[in-house]
Amino acid sequence: MIANTRVVLVRPHYAGNVGSVARVMKNFGLNQLTLVSPYADPLSDEARRMSTHGENLLTNAKIVDTFEEAVADCQLVFATSANVEGLYRGSHYGRPDEVLPVFVDSLQTGPSALVFGPEPHGLANAEIAQCHGLIRIITDHEYSSLNLSMAVGICLYELRRQFAQRTANYQTPPSRQIANYASQEEMFRHLRHGLExxxxxxxxKADLLFHGIRQLIARSNPTPVEVRMLHGLARQMEWVAAQLPPKADDQPSGGE
Structure with missing residues (x-):
């Protein structure tokens, strides 16, 4: 089950960090490494040197062009960041031990992803807004930025700890199948169109308002049936809007 965890590195810059991430993934029994538009070469001598028994993860790493492609089939997608300021970051973050239990539960029915940003500046707001949650590792306020492989290691340690705890307790697998990321994104686009x-x-305030709606729905971990239900809601809003006479101006009727 834990092998359903996907580690996604977005635009990694340094080959040594990519190799170190492969090593720590090997430590915790993971094998799904995906790189989004990497600057670093995962097959370079530096990456291989730092991977120590994780060379097969580098060889088999999936390289894609976009964030959406990296996580399309995932159920839950959690970002990581030291910066939790602002609406897109401050509304849905937690420590690894707070966030990862639901992530571990999701692994019983399919893949889920932990996403790490590029070394110079981390993930952009737009990328974090597309995720279902945000992990913040508590560090000293004077220097909060961790090395990429250290951040991955801390998250994977807590992931493995949560997994071991569930195995020891013989917890019954959840019956809910979470809709994958791609189908949720299609639903969110449709829902936004209906609301517009x-x-x-x-x-x-449209972007901020819809971000709040998006997070409200994402926290419920919608099933495929619930995603189809929300598509139906969007279609009904579109139908209602088509029946209304044109407005005299473009002033909103609600939401602000």
Whole structure:
């Protein structure tokens, strides 16, 4: 089950870090490494030298062009960041021990992803906004930025600890199948279109308002049936909007 964990490195810059991540993944029994538009060469001598028995992870690493492609088939997608300021980051973060229990549960029915940003500046707000949660590792406030492989190691240690605890307790696997990331994203796009059609999501605050709606739904870990239900809601809003006479102006009817 724990092998369903996917480690996603977004635009990694340094080959040594990629190799070190492969090593720590090997330590904790993981084998799904995905690189999004990497600057670093995972097959370089430096990466191999730092991987120590994790060379097969480098050889088999999947390289993709976009974040969406990396996580399309995943159920839960959790980002990591030391920066938790602002609406997109501050509304849904927690420590590894707080966030990872639900992540471990999801692994019983399919893949889920832990996403780590590029070394110079971490993940962008737009990337974090697309995730279902945010992991923050508590560090000293004077220097909060961890080395990439250290951050991966801390998260994977807690993941393994949570997994071992569940195995020891013989917990029954959950019956809920979480809809994969790609189908959720399609639903969110459709839902936003429906909300825009009825002028609930509208104007200068549209992005922030829909982000809140998105996080509310994402926290429920919607099933495929629930995703289809939300598609139906979006279609109904589109139908209602089409029946209404044109508005005299573009002022929103709600949501602000």
């Amino acid at each position: 059609a009825i002028h609930y999501v509208w104007g200068t």
